[in-house]
Amino acid sequence: MRISTVTMFDQSVxxxxxxxGDFMKVGQQIASGRRVVNPSDDPQAASRAVGVSQAKAVTEQYADARVSARNTLAQGESVLNSVSDxxxxxxxxxxxxxxxxxxxVDRQSVASELRGIYETMVGQANATDGNGRxxxxxxxxDSPPFARTTGEGVSGTQYIGDENTREQRIDSSRLxxxxxxxxxxxxxxPSGAGYVARAEKESAGNVSIGTQPGYVRNEGSVAFTSGPNRVDPDNAHFGKPFELEFSTNVDGDPIFSVSAIEADGTRTPIITEAVYETGKSVSFGGISxxxxxxxxxxxxxxxxxxxxADANQDVFKTLKDAIDVLEMDQGGLAENRAHFRNTISSTMRELDNSLDNVLTVRASMGARLNELDVVDAVGDNRMMNYEQTLSDLVDLDYNEAIAEYSLRQVGLQAAQKAFVDVKGLSLFNFL
Structure with a gap:
């Protein structure tokens, strides 16, 4: 078979x-530290690496979301700590x-201190997260959730925010x-809070004296010194609102009647015309x-x-009622003294319930902060798995690459030496 000189040159080149090319490819792999520099190097590994990279990017976004959620929860928990104090x-x-x-005068001084606490709590309720939210x-x-209200029968604060809870996705399966x-x-x-008593009587007009609109203060000197306390939660009427009303019998002695207020507003008599004795405990409907x-x-x-729904659950109204009654001039009247004692007793019970509620929400925030730590740990492990998978798919084995580099270098040198030898072949050297 005859081989032309041109063919020999072309094959050598x-x-x-x-x-x-093989030598340069290995050099690129060593320089980049990657086995798959171009998708054509290993199409299957390159395709899988794209999917892993996308999952890794999503996990990083969730990690950033957890940082934001942790900051918001930590600020909220700090504010509720101040509120509970x-x-x-x-x-x-x-x-x-x-x-x-x-x-x-002493009580008015206490009222001044209590007003300072009231203003502090309103400020805490309108706290921001540092980003203006x-x-x-x-x-x-985008606006303060609690606004000041003024007007007849209305005072204190009004909630103008919505009743939704802002949520953030911290992981693929957790909002x-x-x-x-x-x-x-x-x-x-809290759902398990007990009863709260208010000593008032219904008014024909819309009058308010340190209590809810539509009610006026009792004219007598009756005050509740203990309770309401739970004594029989299995009672058929337990959990319903009750109304205790005083009157006098034919002998002029004070008597009272107790009714349970049903869901439709009707009244079911429980005690009818019982003789009232001061200082004596009264039990009805599972409470005393x-x-x-x-x-x-x-x-x-x-x-x-x-x-x-008809009970006061507003901590700001509770403080406002306490401030109003502390600033009241009792004038040495027994009915004013009874109103003062009843209001203080009611506001103390309501503050206990509000504190329990704030602590419950704060505990919930603490639990969510702990959950973020757990999800962070899971996310970190997931990121390590993604890194390991990517390394297995596209990273370079330097020992194998260096050996390949040396082999390709020898092959290139051999090809160059063969070209030199072929180029030097000529019949004119023998003439």
Missing amino acids: SAMNRQQ AITSAKTLLVQAASDTLSD FLFGGYRD MPVADNGMAIFKSV ITLEGTPVDGDQLQLRPANH
């Missing part, structure tokens, strides 16, 4: 180019103000609440309460479950 301080002041040794406004986080709304924190009580003082016809006592 092709061999050098091929060896040089403020409620505790308010309770301490009310215990001090309930002492019979204080004068009206209000923590406790739900999804309406976490990161900011509780103000209604659930400052205007709610101790009363003392002298009632007047028409005086009423409302007892409602703390989580009932």
Whole structure:
């Protein structure tokens, strides 16, 4: 077979180019540290690497979301810590103000301190997360959730946020609440809270004296000194609101009747015209309460479950009622003294319920912070697995690559030496 000189030259050049290409490919792998520099190097590994890289990027986004969620929860938990301290301080002041040794001027001084706590709590309820978003406004986080209200029969604060809970996705299967709304924190009580008593009587007009609109203060001096306490939760009427009303019998002695208020507003008599004895405990509907003082016809006592729709669950209204009654001039009147004692007793119970609720929400935030730590640990392990998988798919084995580099270098040198030898072949050397 005859082989032309041109063919010999072409094959030699092709061999050098091929060896040089293989040599440069190994050099690129060593320089980049990757076995798969181009998808054509290993199409299957390159395809799998794209999927792993995308999953890794999503995991990194979830990690950033957890950082944001942790910051929001930590700020919210810090605010609720301050709120719980403020409620505790308010309770301490009310215990001090309930002492019979204080004068009206002394109580007004306590009211001034309590007003400072009130203003502090309103400020905490309107706290922001540092990015201009209000923590406790739900999804309406662009304006303060609690606004001041004024007008006849209305005072204090009004919640203008929504009742949704802002959530953030911290993992593919977890949507976490990161900011509780103000209604659930400052205007709610735990589901297991007990009864709260209010000594009032219904008014024909819309009159308010430190209590709810539509009610006026009792004219007698009846005050509740203990309770309402739970004695029989299995009672058929337990959990319903009750109304205790005073009157007099034909002999002029004070008597009282107790009715359970049904869901449709109807009243079911429980006690009818029982003789009232001051200082004696009265039990009905699974609860008991101790009363003392002298009632007047028409005086009423409302007892409602703390989580009932008609019960006061607003911690700001509770503080406002306490401030109003502390600033009241008792004038040495027994009925004013009874109203003061009843209001202080009610607000103390309501503050206890509000504190329990704040601590419950705060504990929930702490649990979510702990959950973030657990999800972070899982995310870190997942990232390590992705890194290992990517390394197995595209990273370079340097020992194998260096050996390949040396082999390709020898092959290139051999091809170059063969080309030199072929190029030097000529019949003219023998003439």
